[in-house]
Amino acid sequence: MRRAWERELGSGGWIGLGWDRRQGAYGNRAGSLTQQVVWAEEYARAGAPGRVGHIGENLLAPTLIAYGDQAQRKRFLPAVARGEELWCQGYSEPEAGSDLAGLRTVAVRDGGGYRVSGQKVWTSLAMEADWCFVLARTDPGERRHRGLSFLLVPMDQPGRIEVRPIRQMSGTAEFNEVFFDGAVARAEHVVGGEGAGWRVAMGLLALERGVSTLVQQIGFAAELGVVVGAALRSGAVRDPVLREQLVRQWGELKVMRWNALRTLGAGDDAGAPSVAKLLWGGWHQRLGELAMRVRGAAAVVGPADWSAAAPYELDALQRLFLFTRADTIYGGSDEIQRNIIAERVLGLPRAERCR
Template sequence: MDEFRAGVRSWLAEHLDPALKGLGGPGREHEAFEERRAWERKLGAAGWNGIGWPERHGGRGATLAEQVVFHEEYARADAPARVSHLGQELLGPTLIAFGSEAQQRRFLPKILAVEELWCQGYSEPGAGSDLAAVSTSAQRDGGEWVVTGQKVWTSLAHVADWCFVLARTEPGSKRHHGLSFLLVPLRQDGVDVRPIRQLTGTAEFNEVFFDGARTTEVVGEPGDGWRVAMGLLGFERGVATLGQQIGFRRELEALCRLAEETGAADDPHIAEQLNRAWVGLEVLRAHAVRTLGDASPGAASVVKLVWAGWHRRLGELAMLVRGASGLVAPDGLDAWQRLFLFSRADTIYGGSDEIQRNVIAERVLGLPREARP
């Protein structure tokens, strides 16, 4: 494993353009987007995209431990945020697990080559964390599905080529019954993508309106979309979270330095909070390592609940360290203000804290289900 780690580290040191370091990520996806896309194509040409995918599908067949090492070294190198994360880490593994051979041949190579970008069509105005309440519908018209409805908070839809969409395909069905997992091309009549401006002033989230959009692609059997959608969410909270935690550690270390430089660390309350943040990050990593590959009900919910709360509290702590100067932004937001504002969303997107707690209560602890319409 040491040899593999050294190989990853050496390749990144040789090929990563220093001008790309630290670019992109939540609230900053607009930064050097095309340059980051070109960088990912270089990664793909060298075989670093989809490293956990089986070799027969173009991956490296890397072990779980090797995948962890790659994500950790990528984060330690301060390499830029990935533009094809949704395709490589979510849809690709989902197609490998649930897709047809024809779909695998059609889509997987273009994901690895970063020729087609993807977005996720799950949340709706009336079905955010309560995903089973989706109302976007799709009806058969010959060999096609005609999609009508609205999705919201769709990350990077404005630059994506395709969207994987959870839609209701059985009229009159309720909750998780009668749903299908569709692959919908976005560059067609009947699709309207509208960016949503955030507190940070950026607009990486979008509303997506489907008005007669068409597709021939359904993953799995029609009506079996809930199973496919849940399988995808399991991939969403996999080994990449350990790389994410390297970024968290970098933020915490920088905040500790700021507290020392400004004298804020002399305040016993702030010093205690910084120590608590350090302990919390160690617990976060230990839990993530312990549960790698855990497919049991609620495991993904615990991971999401823990990291989101920690990161949101770090944003609040950053404002405490900054003091009164953190309340003004005469020349635009700085990194700490952006962290505070965007991390407010961490406990909401990808499944709110309330929903994660319900999942843990019902599926792990066996408590009575919450009443639902």
């Protein structure tokens, strides 16, 4: 159903409003920044389905527009705009999460392409994706961020790519491990050229905090409303300390919105993505804690009809709490974000890193 919805959006030109000012350049509508914000916020307020095309539309496509060549844009952007091809992101590894430069996945040149071998982890949508953009080492003689390349790899390679869902405490499995065993990537599908992977990968990460940040905040506001409702029903709102915490959450959410609007109109700001991640990661985690606190002892109790035959199931606030435990880690840990701000914005000495 989600894939069908992507195709429905694509048929109306609603995917990729911000890619290009030329109407229909890749099968998408052209939209100003203001129009993009209006569309994204109204989509979220309407409670429309969660997007499975987010990674292709909001991460891959702007990256190809900025760093790819015309052949790559012509091949991949129309398919994303039509909602026909889904993407996943091959960055994190078991030994290289926030320290992305320490990755071990390699891509060895083989005739007209590359053979990719290694393991990626926490890969959203890997089970559904048609393609994966993979950061891999193409020059074994280099270390850290040098010698990396950004490759576009088709996922339909039985025997060469294996996807294993990761079951979480919440009972869901939206994240996956992906194992590459000689998977094939074509030479013309290296974005930015061989060895330019780090530059392309960092450019892509900066795109994660754009218009989608405002959309995320619409969802946060809805979750806060649910938590406040639970506090009213349980009577916990009569506790002045807890009431003050709820009001603080509301005020901080307003500040995050104003900060997001300010940075959208400010142009290039090296620290803006990291500031945004620090703000919402901690805020959402505190909301998850409040979701448990307002319900008291009932927060740790499962449904009354649980039995040995019933499936493992949590309610919305329990899932919120468990999921938000990871908010300050995924997408770049708080420690990494603070290092970026310190080094790239404040000009402080670089932190020592293990080699």
